[in-house]
Amino acid sequence: MLWTKRGAFEDELRLLADADTLAFGGVGIAGTLLPATKAYFTVEEGLRQHGVQLRPKLEALLGKATPAGRVFAAELLTHINADAGQAAWQRLAGQDDAVTTFNGCIMGSTTVGRYASERLRD
Numbered sequence: 001m002l003w004t005k006r007g008a009f010e011d012e013l014r015l016l017a018d019a020d021t022l023a024f025g026g027v028g029i030a031g032t033l034l035p036a037t038k039a040y041f042t043v044e045e046g047l048r049q050h051g052v053q054l055r056p057k058l059e060a061l062l063g064k065a066t067p068a069g070r071v072f073a074a075e076l077l078t079h080i081n082a083d084a085g086q087a088a089w090q091r092l093a094g095q096d097d098a099v100t101t102f103n104g105c106i107m108g109s110t111t112v113g114r115y116a117s118e119r120l121r122d
Contacts, residue, residue, distance in 0.1 A: 009039075009042065009043050009046055009050070009054065009057075011039075012039035012040075012042045012043050013039075013043065013057055013058075013061070015035050015036050015038075015039035016036055016039050016040060016043065016061060016065065016069045016072045016073060017061055017064065017065040017066065017069045018036075018065075018066060018069065019034075019036035019039075019065070019066055019068040019069040019072055020036075020066060020068060020100065021034060021036070021068055021100045021101070021102055022068040022071050022072065022099050022100065022101045022102070022115075023036075023037050023101065023102035023103075024037065024040070024075075025037070025103075025104065026104070027102040027104070027105070028102075028105060029105060031104070034102075036068065036069070036072065040072050040075070040076070043058075043076055044076060044079055047076065047079050047080055051080045054076075054080075055077065055080050055084065058073045058076050058077050058080075059073075059077065059084075059088070061073035062074065062077075062088055062091055062092065067095070067097035067098060067099045067111075067112045068099050068100065070092055070095070070097075070112055071092070071099060071112060071115055071116075073088065074088035074089055074091075074092055074116065074119070078119075085119075086120070089116045089117075089119045089120045090116075090120065092112050092113065092115075092116035093113050093116040093117050093120060094113055095111065095112040095113045095116070096111050096112070096113055097111060097112045098110075098111055099111060099112055099115060
């Protein structure tokens with residue numbers, strides 16, 4: 001994956017766009033990383049060298065990705081710079097779409113808007 005002729009992190013961005021669960025670490029007893037979580041970490045690492053190219057692609061995910069994918073994209077935009085992250089969270093704050101979350105073995109749920117509102121308070 002990484003940087004290819006087809007574009008920056010195309011496979012990873014597709015995994016983020018289709019993510020059905022929001023997890024920033026391992027899930028379940030085995031602590032398995034979900035494919036979207038792996039993609040998140042790969043893109044996060046790529047931001048150091050390719051942030052300028054990735055920013056518009058991440059901003060596009062805010063409007064077309066699954067609810068979990070939108071949250072992943074907003075988190076990554078926050079890593080590019082604070083203003084980009086703030087704008088992303090404000091854009092998502094009013095959205096009522098449900099998001100399944102995992103924190104270790106604990107599965108939960110929230111909404112995109114609730115998650116975004118909490119991030120705006122941080």
